[in-house]
Amino acid sequence: MRSTGTLPGWLAPRPTLMCALLLPLMAWPGIAHAQTAEPAAPTVESQRSQAVQQRIPQQTVSKVGVLQGIVMDQAGRPLVGVEVRLPGAVAPVSTSADGIFRMLRISPGSYELTFTPRGGVATRRQGVEIHAGEVLSIEVHLTVADKGAIFALPQTPAEVLADTNYKELSRRPDADGAVVAAPLENILPEAAYFQPKPDRWNASMPNYHRYNLGDETPFVLGHWYDPFNRNRLKADKPLFGKTFFSLTADSITALEGKRLPTPAGQSTSSVNEPDFFGRGGQFFLAQTFRFSFDLFHGDTSAFRPVDWRIRVTPAANINYLNARENQVVSPVVTNGTTRLDGHVGLQEAFGEVKVADVGPNYDFMNVRVGIQAFVSDFRGFVFADEQPGVRVFGNLLSNRIQYNFAMFDLLEKDTNSGLNTFHRRGREVAVANVFIQDFIAKGYTTEFSYHFQRDNNSLQYNDNGVIVRPAPIGTIAPHRIDADYMGWTGDGHIGKLNLTHAFYEVLGNDSFSQIAAQKTGINAQFAAVELSVDRDYMRFRTSFLYASGDGKVRDGTARGFSSIVDGVAFAGGEFSFFNREGIPLTRAGVALTAPDSFLPDLRSSKDEGQSNFVNPGIFLYNAGLDVDVLPTLKFVANTNFMQFDRTESLEFLLQQNGIRRTIGVDSGAGFIYRPFLNDNVIIHAGATDLVPLRGLRDIYTSQTLISVFGLVKFQF
Structure with missing residues (x-):
């Protein structure tokens, strides 16, 4: 009209x-x-x-x-x-x-x-x-x-x-x-x-069904057990005013079958085993429950930081180990070859408050006090843990710059679950870092960091009755370590090239190095770089890692790189045998590597032992492929070639001459499955192996080491 x-x-x-x-x-x-x-x-x-x-x-x-x-x-x-x-x-x-x-x-x-x-x-x-x-x-x-x-x-x-x-x-x-x-x-x-406006938090949803019952509907009434729709337990509505509460519950089930080099010991689990190495098969099952209670005041958006927050995360773990040889579950032979253990720990318990707004675009400064998770760099090369501490953090220039100043007083860990105990460790860690976004190129973020650790001299036996501090190697004596780590790392992309890199220099002193049998200075280096290119649904990646080794064991300077508490996600991560498994060193009381670490730093335990800067170091060369087969399914394939930097520390510790440098070829494959395109259900499964080359054969045997694993995570 x-x-x-x-x-x-x-x-x-x-x-x-x-x-x-x-x-x-x-x-x-x-x-x-x-x-x-x-x-x-x-x-x-x-x-x-x-x-x-x-x-x-x-x-x-x-x-x-x-x-x-x-x-x-x-x-x-x-x-x-x-x-x-x-x-x-x-x-x-x-x-x-x-x-x-x-x-x-x-x-x-x-x-x-x-x-x-x-x-x-x-x-x-x-x-x-x-x-x-x-x-x-x-x-x-x-x-x-x-x-x-x-x-x-x-x-x-x-x-x-x-x-x-x-x-x-x-x-x-x-x-x-x-x-x-x-x-x-x-x-x-x-x-x-x-006219008064309705309360947006309590506005009722219309009872409207556009489609048949059971199909997707535009309006869904929330329930306390429904995490996807409006739920007061998921911070969709405030408890009162602008104070919200969020509950997150996780169930993590991990199982693994593996074969590791295992000495037969003084008493074997079966008769007629004349070989030095016994049967290395092991089966491990662990069930962990985590409950995170998060109370905070402010806005639920991702832009405006909260005014204050209180979070508590208890965790409970039960684990089972079945080995085929004695003295694996315990040094006491009569304890047999199986172990069932459990532990309850407190993984988070902190309070956080906003100190100041420092810019018009939500720039802020906050203080967090208590047990909290902290990863000091992009891939967890030096420090990644959940420990009590004080952390001052914030951002500047419209979030282009982020910074952290943190001090931690570490707790002891439960040996078999890895959860926190309620006993002080006697180890202090300080971290200061700054992240700068769009540094050099848009999409690339760089980080400059400083770490300090002081590990005081103490005596500690783990929950299985094995001495872990000081390590049972060399001249056994309590000692204190002071180490300073200066680092430059980066992550992001420059054009179509994805880039991650890291370099660390560590200086300090060890009051009594057990292998060197004297006070030593520390001067070690670490470097890593990963390059990758995305092509359609595939990512082709290659990486390199170097940790310096010590070639002069008794000269008073420790040149082998050792982290504080690392949790490395690099060069295949869980799909790498050498990174995934802790490989024990034969009858030495220490491990060649610890779980979730590429560093062969000869510690008794990554969590309970001390850093050791007299070690062989490593060169690692990696090639890998990530394929998004489906939006819900990711396939990962990975291959590593590894060799020691210097082998003198191994020769001295094992009293064995002529140990060669090549470690072996480590390969793995698996998938990550998210059936609902979120984190509510995640399934990991894969298999890895390590084919020993001359250096590893000199220490162990030519037998291929294998691991088959699976992990199922449910989250509410």
Whole structure:
């Protein structure tokens, strides 16, 4: 249908727009006085004069004006694409998706304003006054053609916009806070402007089913056991005010069958075993439950940091080990070849508070005190643990820079579960780092860091009755280690090339190195780099890792690199046998490597033992492939070639000459399956092996070491 010469009456202005324009007026002294004493309403000219007098001192008075407004249909819906013309003033403009238009730099004068909607007839308004230094806000209602019309309406002369369809909402001086309002009719308290709005947190969901029951529906009622829809236990609604609570529950089931080099010992589990190495088969099963209770105040968005937070995460673990040889589960032969153990630990228990807002774009500084998870770099090369400490952290320059200052007083770990105990370890760690985004290139983040560890001299037996501090090697004596780590790492992409790199220099001293049998200085290096390229659904990657080794065992300087507590996700991670498994060193009381670490640093235990800087070091060369077979299924293949940097420390410790450098070829494959495209159900499964080459054969045998594993994680 086409518009007529006489338009319907003006409807009430949109409440949201009017509230935004009228709320400042409620605090205006003249209006507040008018509501109480009810004097004669001031004229627009008198308000304009008063506003000019209140202009900010030394501010230049503008010689042009501004016209802005909103264009709606008779039902109050915004009209998109309406052409707005002010002939002789500025170029035509069109309304936005919200029906809003703006015209800038208009010379003072009286103009004819024309509106031409899509498929409608032009409507004009004469006598629109534009004043210098003012912003005029208007609201216009038009009658438009039926949206279902097929043919455009014929062109007719522009019709006059009735007074009931045109309203000046306000006039205000440009660039200052003074608002000059056009005369307003009395607004009763029960008018739409003052109607209370419903509480958005408790707004009920409509009982509406567009599809059959059981299909996807646009509105779903939440339940306490439903983590996907509105749930107060998942911080979808506040407990009170702006205080939210989030519950996260995890069930992690891990199982593994592996073959490791295992000495037969003084008493074998079966008769007629003359060989030095016994049967190395082991089966391990562990079930862990974690419950995270998170109470915080603030906003649930990812941009604004919380004002304060309290989080507690207890964990319970039960594990079972079945070995084929004695003295694997315990040094006591009579304990047999099986072990069932359990432990309950506290993995998180901290309070956090925002200290200050340091920028307009949610830059902040927070302090967190208590047991907390912390990873000091991108891949966990030096420190990754859940320990009690004090951490000051925040960001700068619109989150381009992030920083951390943290100090930790470490707890002892339960030997078989890896969970925290409630006993102090006697080991202090301090970390300071800064991350800079878009450093050198967009998409690349670099980090500069400093780590310090002090491991005090102490005596400790683990839960299986094995001495772990000091390590049962060399000259056994308690000793203290002070070590400083300076590092530069990076992660991200430069163009199409994905890049991760790290370099660390560690300096310090060991009061008594057990292998060197004297006080030693520490000077060791570490480097790693990973390059990858994405092609469709595949990622081709290659990486290199180097940890320096010590070639002069007794010279007073320890040159082998050793971390604090690493948890490495690099060169295949869990799909690498050498990284996944802890390989014991034959009858030496220490391990060649610890679980989740590539470093052959000859520790008694990564968690309970001390760093050892007299070690063989390593060169690692890697090639791998990641394939997103399906959106829910990822396939991983990985191959590593490894060799020792120096073997003198192994020769001294094992009293064996001529140990060669090559370790072996480590390969693995597996998949990661997320059936629901989220973290509620995750399944990991794979197999890895390590084919020994000359160096590993010199220490063990030529038998291939294998591991088959699976992990199932459920999360609420």
